[in-house]
Amino acid sequence: MRAVVAVIGKDTVGILAKICTICAESNANVMDVTQTIMQDLFAMTMLIDISKCEAHYTELADKLTKAGEEMGLQIHVMHEDIFNAMHRI
Amino acid sequence: MVLNSNDILETIKMIQEENLDIRTITMGISLLDCIDSDIDKSCTKVYDKMMRLACNHVKTGEDIEKRYGIPIINKRLSVTPIAMLAAAAKGSPVKFAQTLQKVADETGVNYVGGYSALVHKGFSAGDRELIESIPEALSVTTKVCSSVNVGSTRAGINMNAVALMGKIIKQASEATAKDHCFGAAKIVVFCNAVEDNPFMAGAFHGVGEADCVINVGVSGPGVVRSAIAKMPDATIDEIADTIKKTAFKVTRMGQLVGTEASRMLGVPFGIVDLSLAPTPAVGDSVAHILEEIGLESCGAYGTTAALALLNDAVKKGGVMASSRVGGLSGAFIPVSEDAGMIDAVNRGSLCLEKLEAMTAVCSVGLDMFVVPGDTPAEILSAIIADEAAIGMVNSKTTAVRVIPAIGMKEGETLEFGGLFGSGPVMSLNKFSPAKFISRGGHIPAPLQSLKN
Numbered sequence A: 001m002r003a004v005v006a007v008i009g010k011d012t013v014g015i016l017a018k019i020c021t022i023c024a025e026s027n028a029n030v031m032d033v034t035q036t037i038m039q040d041l042f043a044m045t046m047l048i049d050i051s052k053c054e055a056h057y058t059e060l061a062d063k064l065t066k067a068g069e070e071m072g073l074q075i076h077v078m079h080e081d082i083f084n085a086m087h088r089i
Numbered sequence B: 001m002v003l004n005s006n007d008i009l010e011t012i013k014m015i016q017e018e019n020l021d022i023r024t025i026t027m028g029i030s031l032l033d034c035i036d037s038d039i040d041k042s043c044t045k046v047y048d049k050m051m052r053l054a055c056n057h058v059k060t061g062e063d064i065e066k067r068y069g070i071p072i073i074n075k076r077l078s079v080t081p082i083a084m085l086a087a088a089a090k091g092s093p094v095k096f097a098q099t100l101q102k103v104a105d106e107t108g109v110n111y112v113g114g115y116s117a118l119v120h121k122g123f124s125a126g127d128r129e130l131i132e133s134i135p136e137a138l139s140v141t142t143k144v145c146s147s148v149n150v151g152s153t154r155a156g157i158n159m160n161a162v163a164l165m166g167k168i169i170k171q172a173s174e175a176t177a178k179d180h181c182f183g184a185a186k187i188v189v190f191c192n193a194v195e196d197n198p199f200m201a202g203a204f205h206g207v208g209e210a211d212c213v214i215n216v217g218v219s220g221p222g223v224v225r226s227a228i229a230k231m232p233d234a235t236i237d238e239i240a241d242t243i244k245k246t247a248f249k250v251t252r253m254g255q256l257v258g259t260e261a262s263r264m265l266g267v268p269f270g271i272v273d274l275s276l277a278p279t280p281a282v283g284d285s286v287a288h289i290l291e292e293i294g295l296e297s298c299g300a301y302g303t304t305a306a307l308a309l310l311n312d313a314v315k316k317g318g319v320m321a322s323s324r325v326g327g328l329s330g331a332f333i334p335v336s337e338d339a340g341m342i343d344a345v346n347r348g349s350l351c352l353e354k355l356e357a358m359t360a361v362c363s364v365g366l367d368m369f370v371v372p373g374d375t376p377a378e379i380l381s382a383i384i385a386d387e388a389a390i391g392m393v394n395s396k397t398t399a400v401r402v403i404p405a406i407g408m409k410e411g412e413t414l415e416f417g418g419l420f421g422s423g424p425v426m427s428l429n430k431f432s433p434a435k436f437i438s439r440g441g442h443i444p445a446p447l448q449s450l451k452n
Helices: A015-025 A054-071 A080-087 B005-016 B039-054 B057-068 B082-088 B094-107 B127-140 B159-175 B221-229 B236-265 B286-293 B303-321 B339-346 B352-359 B377-394 B434-438
Strands: A002-010 A029-038 A041-049 A073-079 B022-029 B072-079 B111-118 B144-152 B156-158 B187-191 B212-218 B269-273 B366-372 B398-405 B413-415 B422-424
Touching: A002 A015, A002 A054, A002 A080, A002 B005, A015 A029, A015 A041, A015 A054, A041 B005, A054 A073, A054 B057, A073 A080, A073 B005, A073 B057, A080 B005, A080 B236, B022 B039, B022 B057, B022 B236, B039 B072, B039 B082, B039 B094, B057 B072, B057 B236, B072 B094, B082 B094, B082 B111, B082 B127, B094 B111, B094 B127, B094 B144, B111 B127, B127 B144, B127 B159, B144 B159, B144 B377, B156 B159, B156 B377, B159 B187, B159 B377, B159 B398, B159 B434, B187 B377, B212 B236, B221 B236, B221 B286, B236 B269, B236 B303, B286 B303, B286 B339, B303 B352, B339 B422, B352 B366, B352 B377, B366 B377, B366 B422, B377 B398, B377 B434
Parallel strands: B022 B072, B072 B111, B111 B144, B144 B187, B212 B269, B366 B398
Antiparallel strands: A002 A041, A002 A073, A029 A041, B022 B212, B144 B156, B187 B398, B413 B422
């Protein structure tokens, strides 16, 4: 079971650190990170393994969204099934 | 499988900027086993059964929202047409409406549909009592929706019911005049009503359905519009193709959510309703899709053709994306709930006659339009009769949801707020159909051959 964390917003110090810490606290393993910085806009998509935190998955999603609000970033946490459903036949 | 970051960003953009959402997860509950000759006992059975099945409905919806990051705007319930319960029980059917309201309050759902009667061929026990109680039931409750089926392709149109519904709609509006005439916005008069519709106000749980099912209604006019906006020089068949592809993606999301909700609730999955349901939010308008296709304003000549293309392409794309398609499935054109339609009425490009023509090729019918408060009941009935005739002859569902704005005249605007938006009071043809409506009787079912 995997989920996608997408982060968009103004670049500041410690974005990746903060998100990874929250993931680690919930026992979610970070599998892949793609990150680009265009001028000062930070855009990142991260793939995390949630098979060990399935039960707390919604809590993790809440925590990440809240952390995003605190840092002035938009964070979307979405289960991978939605992308497979929408973009694969 | 490797996820493509373009797919990820496209999905996020659809949700974030183009208002893609699941419009509703509706749990349909059969109340046939709650029938009792004692109305109070019957209400208790209704309450117990609905609470047992639906207590986790809202929470499940919220969990799915978080899991997939998709907004699910409404969580609703639909029930067996209450006229069937009222047929056995003596006493005012309003008690059933109050029970449904209590369930809605305690489960946290947005609306409960099914304060309904099916009278396309005639009134049976309970039907007339229920219909006559609609104005009161809708004024003492806030979350109960009502629908009446007055015609079908196989049965014709019950003109006695049509005459009655004109009066009922007017009374419902008068009874809620202080509350923006909202009573009338909760009544739909159908021809060829479907049994598995998840959308309000016309949802009810048909007798041919399983005991309890989950139906899902998707939305996404903004996504379709923005896909078309990217192809300014495309031909019409290329546009149809793009709409199909977009509808496919949107419907797959609905299918996923429906399957997941049914698994979590332990209730069978019913259908996905492939609809383009607009909201008053900017960028979530069906009228804007038609304008993007190339009309200066919705209502211009060409609107009916563009809408026919849109409606058909949405179905073609959606059908492949879902294992079970049903409900109303098509583009909705509710005036007050669509920013583009409101603008079109205000700038004089969309009149009721054009709207009626549009209903012949799209999903439902004359929806959420506001007429002057002093409109006689027989004119409302005649509007219903015309719309039902379009549905009857074309073998499709049509409906009327008209709001007579008490105390308002043409050119004023009735504000509902929220998803219901605001409706400009539209002008009507004032010549009287009173004699036609007062005759009563029945329009025979149309011939199914010699189609011209």
